[in-house]
Amino acid sequence: MGTYGPSCRNDTCHAYLQTQMTYNTVLASLVKDDAVLSYTSPTTKLAARLPLAFMSASEVVAGLPYGTQGILGLGNSSTSFVKDMVSSYKIPFKVALCLPSKPGNDFGAVYIGCRRTVKMSEGGTKISNIIPYTHLETSIYKALAKAFVGKAQKRKAVYPFADCFSYKNFGGKSPMEKETPVISLVLAGGVKWDIYGPNSLVKVKKTVLCLAFVDAGDGPRIPIEIGGYQMEDNLVEFDLDASKFSFTSSLFRHNSSCSGL
Template sequence: MAGLGRTRIAFPSQFASAFSFHRKFAICLTSSTTSNGVIFFGDGPYVLLPNINVSQSLIYTPLFINPVSTASAYIAGEPSAEYFIGVKSIKVDDKDVPVNTTLLSIDSEGYGGTKISTVNPYTILETSIYNALTEAFINETAARNITRVASVAPFGVCFSSENVLSTRVGPSVPTISLVLQNETVSWSIFGANSMVQVSEDVLCLGFVNGGENPRTSIVIGGHQLEDNLLQFDLATSRLGFSSTLLGRQTTCSNFNFTSNP
């Protein structure tokens, strides 16, 4: 286990101090069970096989600090060391999902907002956001003649894979978009990151219900991060993200440790 938070004792800060580079790191989690992903400390370029420089296509959004720690154990008055981004709205196939936007902001007591977590395997949503997203997703899949089937824990919404085509970016299902600081900046979540294959003929939406009044309204989990390169710039408090690398015909397991500088 490696600490990658904002604290001064975490790896990014210690490495930056020891080797005199910027307080910046990037993670690229693989979806493969047999190949490794990669973590870069310091700046890029981030070059993946076959000679694709992902650095050139990163989209940037501000990182925010929650004034109240969201850790399981913390000192009173200590700000959160985790990474929060500002989701303004959610879309499914470019259609707005009706959500209570006050839940998307962090209040004075540290509740609400959106954080990135490699600890949680799947994205966790506050109940009303979960219900609105799943309803919109179900409606859009029905329009594609994708049949809903019985749920498989921990997922609440599952489908038959019978009418779901396979594409370069995963199962052909509606695209979920997290709209960030404005309408032109969004994190697109395609089938490879939105769906989980739970059996040969059943796919489930890889988002789970986090209950009412959770500490954080949206926690983006590991499955949604796979084959996405994320650059955390602590010095300037911004996140660079690639969205799925599958559309560029590469993956997070395509870093060649023998040839990259």
């Protein structure tokens, strides 16, 4: 957040704001309110309400996906909602996300503090909240695509995807079954993140599925950058104190989803 605007008064104020996703700088209204929180278990350490300051301007979400209503900071930044909670209520600096795969009233879940231990794998790579699909260095992408090309009839590519297939080859099968190849990302320490059909294939037309990964070219700064689609219906946890990322892989394996949490 930048400097305050010249029109600050007792009942209203404006400030300059630059988002880290679009880098747009806008003059917006600064509003203060209380946030009502839900608990996963009884506790005496958290108040029922938390003071919340936010910016009111439609330009803040310009350039973000259609339907975006706002931006909430969950990381280690000066405008982080989570950082304020950690500082005020002395809870662990952890955030767990579960992104739903369906639009509508399926809101998914966000857990802050995460005192209850969840059995997860641990690994490390770049996780992006900007790109919708995982970007892979060319040699990695080609090796991945080869496994799918051998199992399905090719269709004309649909941007931004390079490899698309007939829906009948995969769409008529359960995406959790063996007909759809399982992708295993081997992370630090040999830990594997298994990616199944619901997160590896995306339906772009009635009869066409595409491999939901993007070829990032030769020599990108980050060989593997995980996008939002691959995180859907996966419970993931960010331990910001320890700089660790943990995950469950697809909740569909357990007959569950982020919408059901």
